[in-house]
Amino acid sequence: MMVYMKACKRCRGDLRESGDMYGPYLQCVQCGHVVDLPDDRLARAAAAASLVKRPAVARVERPAA
Numbered sequence: 001m002m003v004y005m006k007a008c009k010r011c012r013g014d015l016r017e018s019g020d021m022y023g024p025y026l027q028c029v030q031c032g033h034v035v036d037l038p039d040d041r042l043a044r045a046a047a048a049a050s051l052v053k054r055p056a057v058a059r060v061e062r063p064a065a
């Protein structure tokens with residue numbers, strides 16, 4: 001996990017890479033300020049990872065009706 005030291009524009013705290021189902025973002029460890037990532041490299045990586053994982057689980061848990 002990447003940490004961007006003193007990158008917070010609000011408090012000059014450290015931004016830590018985080019993310020949820022909507023995509024990646026940076027969050028300040030000190031003040032909680034959230035910054036959208038400037039590019040979508042992580043978004044693509046997360047989407048690719050979920051595409052790999054999701055079908056296998058769906059097939060197991062969803063019996064054919």
Ligand SMILES: [Zn+2]
Nearest residue numbers: 008011028031
């Ligand atoms: Zn901050």
